[in-house]
Amino acid sequence: MQDVLRPGLFAGKSVVVTGGSTGIGLAIAHAFKRFEADVHILSRKPEHLAAAAKHLAGAGLGRVTTHSVDVRQADAVAAATKAIGPVDVLVNAAAGNFPGPFDALSANAWGTVVDIVLNGTANVCRAVRPNLRSGASILNIVAGYAWTGAPGVAHSGAAKAGVLNLTKSLAVEWAPIRVNAVSPGPIEGTEGMKRLADDLGLRPAIEKAVPQRRLGDPDEIAQACLWLASPGASYVTGTCLVVDGGMDAKGPFGDLLTGG
């Protein structure tokens, strides 16, 4: 087998990144552009889409196609994917989340997060399905609290757990289309960390909880996505690649001897 992460790896390939206008999704879009993919970004706010397009053009990576779409709106998602045409890689990174105990979440607050994260991912998968080319793969961005208790983010945890299960179900139902998840740890400079680390003053505690004692970089998530979407991962499906500086590996006893 040829080594895979080489220049031009995704030339001629069509890559769709939901939530690709900011944060981790933007880093993923940037990475696929570096390997010459045709990148389509789907998210809601035109100002985010315009800034992302400018950012990528400013980095010398050329044009991306942007689509102002709310992933909760199945008809709008279907229209956008029809306009996009054939797809080689779909990355579902769009998400909504805000910290708050379950008792403080109204039915609409709960439903909003579940609708964006779980139903939105399903909407995009369903719409893209007929357009998937031979060799295509899907990556769903989840979070470590998809398989642990998620105090303060029960809505997001439940939704990500659903996405993790959808990942496995579609890997089975849609084989040989590959469907995998990537689970980032706490990632520097993102909206998610602004809400959880900065607004709540939890940054020092979060850094201490990571065995590598630092937050991750968005590009460290993008690198994992490149590999999972590449032919080098051709027999990898239905799994979740955890990219979290060792946070998940640590478990309940991890702090006892390391002082974490």
Ligand code: HXC
């Ligand atoms: C309690 C809240 C709330 C808050 C909103 N709501 N913010 N409840 N605490 N902080 C409630 C509202 O009162 C309303 O319920 C319901 O949620 C819907 O709110 P809207 O503002 O109408 O929703 P909408 O405009 O659709 O916006 C969606 C959103 C918003 C999720 C609320 O924050 C957003 O657009 N987020 C996108 C960006 C984002 O969240 N990025 C972070 C991803 S990080 P009522 O009952 O009043 O009608 C991530 C994981 C990080 O996913 C993991 C780190 C380890």
Ligand code: NAP
């Ligand atoms: P972010 O920048 O807020 O990314 C979320 C993206 O989704 C934005 O581009 C947003 O753009 C888009 N979006 C939100 N609601 C949408 C909707 N209804 N329809 C379409 N697009 C929508 O946050 P991030 O922290 O980088 O998160 C990216 C992904 O990584 C998410 O899946 C998140 O759960 C996951 N994650 C993040 C961390 C972390 O440390 N940050 C850790 C674990 C997992 P618009 O607002 O313009 O629509």
